[in-house]
Amino acid sequence: DIQMTQSPSTLSASVGDRVTITCRASQNINNWLAWYQQKPGKAPSLLIYKASTLESGVPSRFSGSGSGTEFTLTISSLQPDDFATYYCQQYDSFWSFGQGTKVEIK
């Protein structure tokens, strides 16, 4: 099974900050990685797929990069609507998620 590890688990930031979340895979997953945002009591929503392709309708302040085993999600200028939990997901071999990174208000 492919294990996905995100860091940090919690991130405190302010509006306007540049935020980076890291996701590491236990083996090479090429670029078969997606990022999701989840707000409390809501379903996750897709942000990025194929490691760096922005889903339609997602603001351009979100970006993804990486390949192989290390990936990052960057929010260039944090907005009030961005305080949420973020999950990476691999789909190279079946599907599995990272444990999540909660972005909270500093």
Next chain:
Amino acid sequence: QVQLVESGGGLVKPGGSLRLSCAASGFFFSDYYMHWVRQAPGKGLEWISYISRDGDAIYYADSVKGRFTISRDNAKNSLFLQMNNLRVEDTAVYFCARASDFWFDYWGQGTLVTVSS
């Protein structure tokens, strides 16, 4: 617009059964792969099952293999999850999710399953 609406959750005793449904609308259901994903209270996301567009390929996470059965009825635009021999650790919100490729582009709002004596 795309809608996925789960139903069938509730309180069940350990060892009991439940059948979850996911009603799809706003898109051509048979064109899409479908998944079930769950989230235990206060925890992260766990993928549990996949079914191909025509139902001929099915996969399960080890945690539910042999106890859960995924199925779909394309004529009724519906996805199902039959859950047998439920355990306390199966307590979670269960989401259905749509995939046109391998990532999940739409999710339902979820249905809560509570397994408790």
